[in-house]
Amino acid sequence: MRIITQTCPQCGTIVSANELESTRVMKCPGLSCENVLRFEDLPREDREFFLDHADEYEL
Numbered sequence: 001m002r003i004i005t006q007t008c009p010q011c012g013t014i015v016s017a018n019e020l021e022s023t024r025v026m027k028c029p030g031l032s033c034e035n036v037l038r039f040e041d042l043p044r045e046d047r048e049f050f051l052d053h054a055d056e057y058e059l
């Protein structure tokens with residue numbers, strides 16, 4: 001299974017796409033980081049791949 005992640009550009013914390021997809025917008029979980037991460041910020045091909053395979057990502 002391909003793992004899709006987004007890296008926070010401010011602190012480097014890695015967030016998985018399924019966390020982002022479930023909330024769409026989330027505050028970065030990094031310590032003392034106020035950056036906001038959005039599912040829409042993922043590259044289009046990553047979003048499409050994730051949505052096509054969303055059932056495989058459910059834990």
Ligand SMILES: [Zn+2]
Nearest residue numbers: 008011028033
């Ligand atoms: Zn961050």
